[in-house]
Amino acid sequence: MMLQRIAQQEKITKTGGNAVLSVSQLVSYFEAWLKKPNNYPRIARAYVLYCLDHNFGIDSVSLSLYAAGKKGNVVSPARKFLKFYIQQGQPRIVADAPASSKVSPAANELILGYLADATHLRGDQSRENYTKALNAFFEYIQAETEAGRPASFSTLTVGQYIHFLRGKSLSAFTINFYLSVIKQLTLWVIKNRNRLNLSAEQLEDLHEIGSIRGLRIERGFYKESLSENELAELLISIEDPTDRTIVALLGIEGLRTVEVCRLLIGDVDLARGQLWVLGKGKHTKKAVKLFEACAESLCRYMTGVNAPGNTPLFPDLKTAQIRYRVDKYLKASGLKRPKVSAHSLRHTVGQLLIEKGVEPIHVQRHLRHELFETTQFYIKKQTEKEYLKKMPD
Numbered sequence: 001m002m003l004q005r006i007a008q009q010e011k012i013t014k015t016g017g018n019a020v021l022s023v024s025q026l027v028s029y030f031e032a033w034l035k036k037p038n039n040y041p042r043i044a045r046a047y048v049l050y051c052l053d054h055n056f057g058i059d060s061v062s063l064s065l066y067a068a069g070k071k072g073n074v075v076s077p078a079r080k081f082l083k084f085y086i087q088q089g090q091p092r093i094v095a096d097a098p099a100s101s102k103v104s105p106a107a108n109e110l111i112l113g114y115l116a117d118a119t120h121l122r123g124d125q126s127r128e129n130y131t132k133a134l135n136a137f138f139e140y141i142q143a144e145t146e147a148g149r150p151a152s153f154s155t156l157t158v159g160q161y162i163h164f165l166r167g168k169s170l171s172a173f174t175i176n177f178y179l180s181v182i183k184q185l186t187l188w189v190i191k192n193r194n195r196l197n198l199s200a201e202q203l204e205d206l207h208e209i210g211s212i213r214g215l216r217i218e219r220g221f222y223k224e225s226l227s228e229n230e231l232a233e234l235l236i237s238i239e240d241p242t243d244r245t246i247v248a249l250l251g252i253e254g255l256r257t258v259e260v261c262r263l264l265i266g267d268v269d270l271a272r273g274q275l276w277v278l279g280k281g282k283h284t285k286k287a288v289k290l291f292e293a294c295a296e297s298l299c300r301y302m303t304g305v306n307a308p309g310n311t312p313l314f315p316d317l318k319t320a321q322i323r324y325r326v327d328k329y330l331k332a333s334g335l336k337r338p339k340v341s342a343h344s345l346r347h348t349v350g351q352l353l354i355e356k357g358v359e360p361i362h363v364q365r366h367l368r369h370e371l372f373e374t375t376q377f378y379i380k381k382q383t384e385k386e387y388l389k390k391m392p393d
Contacts, residue, residue, distance in 0.1 A: 020093075021091050021092070021093055022093070022095070023045060023093060023095060023096050024096050026085075027048070028041075033084055037318075038317075039316045043074055043078055044077060044081035047063070050066050051066075058085055058090070059082070104138065107153075111131065111135070111138070114185050114189075115130065117188060118130065130181050133177065137178065138153075140164060141153070155206075155208040162179060162214075165178060172215040176214035176215055179212065179214050183210055183212075186210065189206060190206055190207065224337070224338075224339040224340045224344050225352075226251070226335065226340070226345070226348045228352055233333055234330065234333050235247060241297070243325050243329070244300075244301075245294075245301040246260055246314065246317075246325065247329065248294040248297040250322075250326070250342060250346060251349065253349065255346070259279060259280070261314065263275075263313040263314065265305065265311045266310060268313065270290070270298065270299065273289065273290045274287045275287065275290045275294075277368070279368050322342055326342035326345070327341065327342070346367070349366075349367070350363055350375070351381065351382070353378075354382050
């Protein structure tokens, strides 16, 4: 069976011939099994935790107890999960191991204080990435201290930490991200210096962290783009109106996956041919041109919809689900190749606009790039494509 084959690959513990899975492992397999996960994994997790808390088996009896008084949109996902669980041979389920942390209580308090004030982190994934980066830094400090080497939240230690990360063969992007997060924490600490009782010496040293330079990155495309014909082929292959609209927003409008998830019904202005987009890390929306091909998909998708303007355009949609669906359609169309993903559709929009002769400054405005340098990537790529053709014999 599918789950058992995956379990063997993941070296899941066996007891008495049956797989032993953690709650998170089981829910992850259930999510992979679903064609459209929506909120089913979340409800499945709640049902499994209910069974563990009450020492119940995952069966029709516990399901009837769990479902008592609940609405159909909760009962149906739980029933589907039970069907999946039975199909996989009813493996034994254990609670997830408690998260262990090597970060000191003081460092943990500092991280939590910063994250509580970090209003620019709008999504759960962003917070998770920042938490991971900060935990890694303070775990490094802890490990160095335990090894008898001096380490602290200081300029010297941050510099040593960057050198340590380079030794782990991490990409320049990753190392620079970790450094950026540390610098942002540093600014927050300096801003709260009175509450944190920083000395003048500590304050002076923290100011120096901002001068630490990241690694040089050879700027280029880390994602490929599709040709105009490939994009058309991809869109034609999608019959589901919801998925077709999502892909149109990515590949015709150039939205990021997170921006698609944030769209509200009121953000679609078909009369004016505009789409109001809440960008990554932004607090205000910007209007972008709504292209006719995308407007047609939106019209079909929204036919019969009668909901307030503040209703999500795609309820319960997550970025991971978008990536999964796009990959599925790319593979089905024979367009899946290295560096081609859901985000490649945004690159496709930028590249096609440049190829069609749209002024780069307008491409920057449409894709909402903060830096013109980002838009210049598309110009550079187009120049490379045309170089041999344009050079005289």
